Amino acid sequence: MAAIWALRRSISLSQYLSTAKRSKKRLYIIYAALAVWPLAPLSAQRGNTGRDPHEVQTGSEVFNSICTICHGQEGNQVPGIDLAHGTFHFAKTDQDLIHIIRNGIPGTEMPANNMSEASAAAVVSYLHQMAADNADNTITNGNPDHGKALYQSLGCAKCHRMGEVGSRLGPDLTNIGNLRRSAVLERKLLDPAKDILPENRFVTVVTQSGRTITGRLMNQDTFTVLLMDPSETLLSFDRADLKQVTIEDKSTIMPSYQGKLSNQDVSDLVTYLKQQKGVPVQ
Amino acid sequence: MTKLLKVLLVWFAAGVSVQLGAQVTSDDLLNAAKEPQNWLTYSGTYMSQRYSTLSQITPENVKNLSLAWVWQNRSLELFEATPLVVNGVMYTVQPPNTVVALDAKTGRVYWTYEYDPSPNSRACCGWVNRGLAILGNTLFMGTLDQRFLAIDAKTGHLLWSTQPEDVPSFERGYSYTVAPLVVKDKVIVSSAGG
Numbered sequence: 001m002a003a004i005w006a007l008r009r010s011i012s013l014s015q016y017l018s019t020a021k022r023s024k025k026r027l028y029i030i031y032a033a034l035a036v037w038p039l040a041p042l043s044a045q046r047g048n049t050g051r052d053p054h055e056v057q058t059g060s061e062v063f064n065s066i067c068t069i070c071h072g073q074e075g076n077q078v079p080g081i082d083l084a085h086g087t088f089h090f091a092k093t094d095q096d097l098i099h100i101i102r103n104g105i106p107g108t109e110m111p112a113n114n115m116s117e118a119s120a121a122a123v124v125s126y127l128h129q130m131a132a133d134n135a136d137n138t139i140t141n142g143n144p145d146h147g148k149a150l151y152q153s154l155g156c157a158k159c160h161r162m163g164e165v166g167s168r169l170g171p172d173l174t175n176i177g178n179l180r181r182s183a184v185l186e187r188k189l190l191d192p193a194k195d196i197l198p199e200n201r202f203v204t205v206v207t208q209s210g211r212t213i214t215g216r217l218m219n220q221d222t223f224t225v226l227l228m229d230p231s232e233t234l235l236s237f238d239r240a241d242l243k244q245v246t247i248e249d250k251s252t253i254m255p256s257y258q259g260k261l262s263n264q265d266v267s268d269l270v271t272y273l274k275q276q277k278g279v280p281v282q
Numbered sequence: 283m284t285k286l287l288k289v290l291l292v293w294f295a296a297g298v299s300v301q302l303g304a305q306v307t308s309d310d311l312l313n314a315a316k317e318p319q320n321w322l323t324y325s326g327t328y329m330s331q332r333y334s335t336l337s338q339i340t341p342e343n344v345k346n347l348s349l350a351w352v353w354q355n356r357s358l359e360l361f362e363a364t365p366l367v368v369n370g371v372m373y374t375v376q377p378p379n380t381v382v383a384l385d386a387k388t389g390r391v392y393w394t395y396e397y398d399p400s401p402n403s404r405a406c407c408g409w410v411n412r413g414l415a416i417l418g419n420t421l422f423m424g425t426l427d428q429r430f431l432a433i434d435a436k437t438g439h440l441l442w443s444t445q446p447e448d449v450p451s452f453e454r455g456y457s458y459t460v461a462p463l464v465v466k467d468k469v470i471v472s473s474a475g476g
Contacts, residue, residue, distance in 0.1 A: 018429065047417040054385050063341050081426065159439075161439075163441075168434070168436050168437050172437065172439055174439065218392045218393060219391055219393070220393060221390065223388075223390075224385070224388055226385065226390055226391075228436065229436075233369075234370075234371050234383070234385075234392050234436065235387035236370075236387065236388055236390055236392075238388070252394060279440055279441060279442050280442060281442075281443045281444075
């Protein structure tokens with residue numbers, strides 16, 4: 001039941017009102033939701049730079065595939081250089097940054113990058129997004145022990161895996177502390193359907209015989225769709241045998257914790273997640 | 283409500299439990315001959331006959347075999363691994379130490395786990411690997427630079443990596459190229475070269 005309720009919580013209010021038979025209990029829940037309603041828009045504004053979100057997304061993809069090799073996910077891996085707080089040694093304007101990204105900085109390790117002006121501009125937008133996220137970041141000194149307790153009581157392991165515990169259906173969190181900035185983890189808890197990475201998407205297939213299967217997308221090409229079903233079985237489908245293939249890039253079974261967890265709880269959970277740094281290598 | 287949510291809601295509501303049970307048990311390995319559709323250990327069974335009892339291909343029809351699929355190996359080293367097959371999923375090693383899970387029917391890739399052994403590895407006879415062992419949902423592989431890895435068979439994620447003590451260094455020419463052997467709850471592996 002807990003799982004069903006967790007899923008239901010991510011249904012929008014209007015859908016909930018229109019589909020639910022209004023039992024007293026449900027009305028109480030709606031009243032309770034309305035009571036906290038004014039709180040929600042405040043945190044929805046987090047990290048808003050006024051920049052085109054698609055451009056920011058493109059920039060994050062370029063940044064994560066090229067820039068992180070030296071600068072790291074948080075943009076601060078090169079000693080003395082922090083790309084994620086909006087001020088730069090060699091650049092005053094966005095145009096300066098675009099020039100540096102494309103042409104490098106002579107006499108330093110920063111190489112020229114063979115990329116279009118549009119891609120470089122997207123990276124600049126992403127840098128501003130990182131700065132805005134960091135300025136807004138409320139994740140400071142959370143309590144990781146309480147974060148761990150929350151991880152367990154919220155049932156995160158129903159979909160996520162850490163080490164050898166939990167389901168493989170959602171993103172593996174074993175190394176999440178090395179992979180994601182805390183601002184991004186915070187955003188994922190509050191708005192999980194936003195910017196789902198291709199490797200974390202679900203797919204729904206409908207076979208010619210009418211069977212519907214949803215699972216984690218493992219791979220796909222012109223002829224085939226490969227997925228992991230909820231029982232963690234690896235399945236491979238010939239597209240010719242499918243009536244419909246839907247890549248779920250805008251929705252997720254991950255519930256939003258917007259308004260459901262306090263800022264302190266979110267801090268605690270993110271602090272715990274940031275401690276997850278991969279498998280022990282002896 | 284999105285369709286995704288509906289489908290999973292139905293799935294949860296139906297009380298389908300997440301199957302976390304072991305995929306290959308030590309009993310399965312002991313009785314591997316009873317599962318000719320699978321290839322659970324390097325030599326097929328503990329008898330090490332490497333003989334399949336499947337009867338579809340016979341001396342009479344073998345001449346009619348034709349290409350079913352091709353998977354392009356992205357390595358120029360020699361291919362010496364014997365693949366494992368577990369319930370339709372084929373696990374093999376692209377030399378030197380990249381593990382690949384394929385759909386055995388189509389050759390399409392579920393996942394790839396890349397391990398780059400130290401460039402100082404000095405295997406005597408090529409950067410090769412003979413294959414994997416499986417127990418539960420865990421694949422085991424020895425590497426050219428004398429590491430021993432456990433990899434999640436469903437996702438290709440590294441579970442752990444260890445450098446066994448008291449083995450001679452790979453820099454002196456020792457390496458793991460052998461496919462490990464699972465016996466009960468132990469994994470046996472041995473160094474080559476030197």
